[in-house]
Amino acid sequence: MQQPTDAAPGQERADWCDWHKGPSSTAERVLIERQSGAPYPLEQFACAPCREQRALVRAELPMGV
Structure with missing residues (x-):
């Protein structure tokens, strides 16, 4: 199965x-x-x-805000 393409703005890609x-x-x-670069x-x-394994935190704000 291939990775889905980027979702349209405002649309979640929550199946991957x-x-x-x-x-x-x-x-x-x-x-x-x-951590590096711009x-x-x-x-x-x-x-x-x-x-849970990587102590990642869910993003609270939509991208671009």
Whole structure:
């Protein structure tokens, strides 16, 4: 199965986990700050087990706000 294409603005892509690179019914958006290069937020989705294992926090604000 291929990774879904980017969702349209305002549309969640909550059926894919970017961390384990697979489908998920519990994926939520997490906001990651880049550690090197130009500072800008990266938007990724992580499932519940990946969020727990990596201490990821669900993004509270929509991307671009």
